[in-house]
Amino acid sequence: MRNAPELLSSHRCFGGTVGFYRHHSETCDGSMRFSVFTPPQAAAGPVPVLYFLAGLTCTEENFMVKAGAQRAAAQHGLMLIAPDTSPRNTGIPGEDDEWDFGSGAGFYVDATEEPWSRHYRMYSYVVGELPLIVAAHFPADPERTGISGHSMGGHGALVCAFKNPTRYRSVSAFAPIAAPTRSPWGQKAFPRYLGVDQESWKSYDASALVALGTIEPTMLIDQGMADPYLEEQLRIDTFEQACAAAGQSLLLRRQVGYDHSYYFIASFIDDHLRHHAEVLIR
Numbered sequence: 001m002r003n004a005p006e007l008l009s010s011h012r013c014f015g016g017t018v019g020f021y022r023h024h025s026e027t028c029d030g031s032m033r034f035s036v037f038t039p040p041q042a043a044a045g046p047v048p049v050l051y052f053l054a055g056l057t058c059t060e061e062n063f064m065v066k067a068g069a070q071r072a073a074a075q076h077g078l079m080l081i082a083p084d085t086s087p088r089n090t091g092i093p094g095e096d097d098e099w100d101f102g103s104g105a106g107f108y109v110d111a112t113e114e115p116w117s118r119h120y121r122m123y124s125y126v127v128g129e130l131p132l133i134v135a136a137h138f139p140a141d142p143e144r145t146g147i148s149g150h151s152m153g154g155h156g157a158l159v160c161a162f163k164n165p166t167r168y169r170s171v172s173a174f175a176p177i178a179a180p181t182r183s184p185w186g187q188k189a190f191p192r193y194l195g196v197d198q199e200s201w202k203s204y205d206a207s208a209l210v211a212l213g214t215i216e217p218t219m220l221i222d223q224g225m226a227d228p229y230l231e232e233q234l235r236i237d238t239f240e241q242a243c244a245a246a247g248q249s250l251l252l253r254r255q256v257g258y259d260h261s262y263y264f265i266a267s268f269i270d271d272h273l274r275h276h277a278e279v280l281i282r
């Protein structure tokens with residue numbers, strides 16, 4: 001059994017517990033952190049798990065502190081897992097210099113380029129190592145796993161789902177960077193993580209991956225229409241068109257007046273948890 005993650009703090013919440021953890025990640029070759037909400041139902045046996053991948057500048061704290069997800073998760077009996085958004089303190093020169101690249105901006109890819117490739121393996125960490133740790137040390141049922149996220153993490157959730165169509169049984173996203181190979185954020189990060197050959201970028205672009213195979217059931221996406229990143233960075237229209245062309249079932253809700261913040265996420269998180277619970281809990 002892998003070493004137990006170290007509990008850093010624990011907080012009673014809606015009859016369950018929020019815990020913040022640190023562990024050594026073999027995949028990222030360094031220390032990683034994640035947070036867990038364990039619902040009260042876990043006292044009686046393993047519960048379904050929802051992974052939430054956060055966005056640029058976030059840590060394992062943002063979602064757990066700001067989204068207000070625990071009340072509904074406790075009602076449904078869903079465990080919530082929120083990993084950090086990148087390795088940190090790796091010693092890579094300049095890793096903390098840019099808010100949209102390096103620390104806090106791992107983009108959920110496995111970097112192939114030096115100096116990032118040794119530590120920045122967030123895709124394998126999220127789909128591989130972290131679920132094994134969760135299954136070994138928490139009352140989680142890995143056969144009932146869903147995934148969601150916001151912005152960079154919303155896109156990460158879509159990529160993890162398209163690449164692992166049977167592992168994630170329910171999928172949703174808030175304001176995902178939906179076509180990163182065509183957005184300034186993606187065009188800045190991908191050459192440095194993945195190299196200049198744009199063919200390699202496609203395996204981390206949900207708007208390209210959907211053409212290779214659709215997933216079930218319907219995915220839920222909320223997008224604020226007052227989001228300042230909507231047109232240039234997020235490109236949800238591109239993803240919507242790619243889904244239509246591929247026959248991907250998508251419930252895309254354009255939310256008038258909402259921006260890119262956690263106020264937006266908190267406004268609709270209950271709908272997302274219900275979306276996941278309807279699939280994961282029978």
Ligand SMILES: N[C@@H](CCC(=O)N[C@@H](CSC=O)C(=O)NCC(=O)O)C(=O)O
Pocket residue numbers: 054055056057058062066150151152153260261262
């Ligand atoms: N001023 C913001 C800029 C970065 C930002 O908006 N980050 C978003 C995600 S953007 C895409 O991945 C975010 O979730 N920020 C954290 C938060 O708690 O709102 C900033 O510096 O946060």
